[in-house]
Amino acid sequence: MRKILLTLIILVSSAAFLSAQRPSVISPEVHPDNSVTFRFYARNAKSVSLDTEILPAPVKMTKDDSGVWSITIPPAKPDIYPYSFWVDSMEVNDPNNTYLFPNEGFKHSLVDIKGDKPLVHSLQNVPHGKVSYRTYTTAQGIAGTLVIYTPPGFDAKGTTRYPVLYLIHGGSDTEETWTKVGKANLIADNLIAQGKVKPMIIVMPYANTGLMMQKAFGNDMINNIIPFIEANYPVLTDRNNRAMAGFSVGGGATLNIGLMNLDKFAYVCAYAPYTQTPEFNANFGKWDPDVENYNKQLKLFTIYTGESDQYRQIIDRTIAIYEDKKFNLETMFVPGGHTWMNCRLFLATTLPQLFK
Amino acid sequence: MRKILLTLIILVSSAAFLSAQRPSVISPEVHPDNSVTFRFYARNAKSVSLDTEILPAPVKMTKDDSGVWSITIPPAKPDIYPYSFWVDSMEVNDPNNTYLFPNEGFKHSLVDIKGDKPLVHSLQNVPHGKVSYRTYTTAQGIAGTLVIYTPPGFDAKGTTRYPVLYLIHGGSDTEETWTKVGKANLIADNLIAQGKVKPMIIVMPYANTGLMMQKAFGNDMINNIIPFIEANYPVLTDRNNRAMAGFSVGGGATLNIGLMNLDKFAYVCAYAPYTQTPEFNANFGKWDPDVENYNKQLKLFTIYTGESDQYRQIIDRTIAIYEDKKFNLETMFVPGGHTWMNCRLFLATTLPQLFK
Incomplete structure (x- = not known):
């Protein structure tokens, strides 16, 4: 929902609300089959990798003409996974994802692969504490x-x-x-x-x-x-x-x-x-x-x-x-x-x- | 307080708890005179700047032999200020600072310059809601x-x-x-x-x-x-x-x-x-x-x-x-x-x- 709203903001008034240096990038994008596309803008980087607990090791991303690096990973088991990007020798979280891992030692982002059925940790239509x-x-x-x-x-x-x-x-x-x-x-x-x-x-x-x-x-x-x-x-x-x-x-x-x-x-x-x-x-x-x-x-x-x-x-x-x-x-x-x-x-x- | 604890963790067992790729960096460090040192590790970056609402424009940081970029800015009026680092053409928050600005469009860190006297927004020794x-x-x-x-x-x-x-x-x-x-x-x-x-x-x-x-x-x-x-x-x-x-x-x-x-x-x-x-x-x-x-x-x-x-x-x-x-x-x-x-x-x- 927030993604949709954010997209609307970008469409209506990108100049007013977002830094001109940063193109409008959607990341992460969870697809209906639970595959996920991660995107990251870094025009001048030599190498960008995705480091996620979904996969056993970091995987290299590829850059398009607009300077956006991306990768689509295969369908994953529905769950919430930490991830980060390695940009040359530096680890960063996903600037386009609001969902962050609270930690004093690292700053990972989180991707929520919800799947078809509610999981034990999903927000469900039940009374909430x-x-x-x-x-x-x-x-x-x-x-x-x-x-x-x-x-x-x-x-x-x-x-x-x-x-x-x-x-x-x-x-x-x-x-x-x-x-x-x-x-x-x-x-x-x-x-x-x-x-x-x-x-x-x-x-x-x-x-x-x-x-x-x-x-x-x-x-x-x-x-x-x-x-x-x-x-x-x-x-x-x-x-x-x-x-x-x-x-x-x-x-x-x-x-x-x-x-x-x-x-x-x-x-x-x-x-x-x-x-x-x-x-x-x-x-x-x-x-x-x-x-x-x-x-x-x-x-x-x-x-x-x-x-x-x-x-x-x-x-x-x-x-x-x-x-x-x-x-x-x-x-x-x-x-x-x-x-x-x-x-x-x-x-x-x-x-x-x-x-x- | 958390900084002290984190330093203790680093001293005791850096290998076990922190990624080997990241040296132990303290940032931001607020000095008694309300000047602030910001530090950021990026061995391969060509240019790193500090972008903070304390100063009217971004300022260039300098790199030491260990790959840590730093800058000390003059005493500032006590307050809480957003900041980020520009690493080559990319904006990132401070990986060594837990205090983040919740926002869907950008990911800034916050530095809290507390000063000598409690401010209206300071955590004071009063009953808390x-x-x-x-x-x-x-x-x-x-x-x-x-x-x-x-x-x-x-x-x-x-x-x-x-x-x-x-x-x-x-x-x-x-x-x-x-x-x-x-x-x-x-x-x-x-x-x-x-x-x-x-x-x-x-x-x-x-x-x-x-x-x-x-x-x-x-x-x-x-x-x-x-x-x-x-x-x-x-x-x-x-x-x-x-x-x-x-x-x-x-x-x-x-x-x-x-x-x-x-x-x-x-x-x-x-x-x-x-x-x-x-x-x-x-x-x-x-x-x-x-x-x-x-x-x-x-x-x-x-x-x-x-x-x-x-x-x-x-x-x-x-x-x-x-x-x-x-x-x-x-x-x-x-x-x-x-x-x-x-x-x-x-x-x-x-x-x-x-x-x-």
Whole structure:
């Protein structure tokens, strides 16, 4: 829809609204057969490649007489994929695509291949929850940011009290990545509408995912974030109604915080956890837990990963720590790598298992 | 803070988390005297310039031996400024800066020069309202997006009922531009804390700002957006408690919708309104209004603009339409152009005048 509107703007008044240096380029263009054309204007570039998680490696684009480079890639499985352009030696996002991947380390664009049937993360015609941005005060006395999903029909002052999932992003992601890329809100909307998921609040903090900062973030979770949520939302405050999940460095944080605070969490779900951190070594290096008690108290303890995840060795060693100790750990291995396509699948697998 | 964390990540484990092709570059770096260093890695580029709204024209950057281009610009007035890099003939945003300008037509980065004293748009230690993302159903039956500010202490189910400002973005902006660039939420937080502004709800729709689409957006405002807000929030529903403001094409929309629906709005505030649209011509080309009635009913009717706004001629002609007819129009002319620095100033000027 926005593409159509943008095209209209261009047709009506291109001089007034768009820089004269930039021709009107549509990119990405998803075709009915799920093939996609990517276009990029760079008249003087020597080489432009498309780097997308749809394909295993970057592919060269070709330039037309107007200086627009393009490539059409074969039909892809419907999903949302990150991509960027390599222009000579420089990586850039797609200037013609509004849909960006929120991240502090890279700036990728996203292409949404919707397909014919609605996906678990698609915007569907179901009741929608609300996504709110709020600030709380961190241990350092500065404002921290939380993105908070409240389910459809959420009643802030009513008698209903909700369970809470604390959902942590990956290294260099931001508090927006789980909604804007992970579509946590739409996945919850859709599964709640299908009656498969209990209405819950999902709290997505900016998680200071620096490897040295994990201890600080853990303290912040326990001392500031959870108390903020419990003071401001009608939530159930027993451990059976509190879950934690996270991806990559956030998956490592989930193991650290979840397992070291068994009195607070009954559900601990790590997605492709990155655990090469001082905090993880301090917690689990010489760990001698009461496994029987853990197995009794943890209602769900999962580690999921893509089979070809770039951190697969680390993840396998992490799984071994818990399996060697006979934890009731559920593992799942799915095709693909350290991707947000898999994060959405992991979350959609976890949500129906929470708070039952 | 994030910069520090990111630096820590880089120090600890650059190979694991950042592409090997990209050196660790800090950009922008705001110095204590409010000068700013911008850096950009592009080993093979022939020429890189900084294009920023701080300076009147792009300035050339210089390359060091590691392929990093940089420039330090003189101390600037504290504010938030858009900027981009021109790399040979191509405009790109800053890959090392997470803070982006939400826009469908360009992708600028933002540099926040905070200065010594808190500004009206700064994050201050005051009670904070909430920014929520919600969907409603448009006239076309598709999901439209609203960003909604609710003030500190907002009580969804209580006895307090709130006035509402409908605040519209500019051409090619998105529903996020008024918060992420315009800082409407922080401006409201700060002025409410100072007792200068009445607690209110601010509704920032995705406004279909295509020039041909203004009529559709106007219908959507009246038939879908306002009813959605009134069904879902505790708001005052009389015209004296409903205001509309907007920037650029959204300023034109404000004049169209606000003045054509006098029964709905008592406050109509246009910021640098762009009015070269079929809708505006249809409404005001041969307009013969009951001016006395308008002047009686409008509690505030303003057109503000930068003195050197690129649409200044159009804006002056627009002002003349109303001044020639003896409307009680308040105008304000401030230094600068068609910028969001001015939008923040305009909004901070408007808010204390609403709902008094």
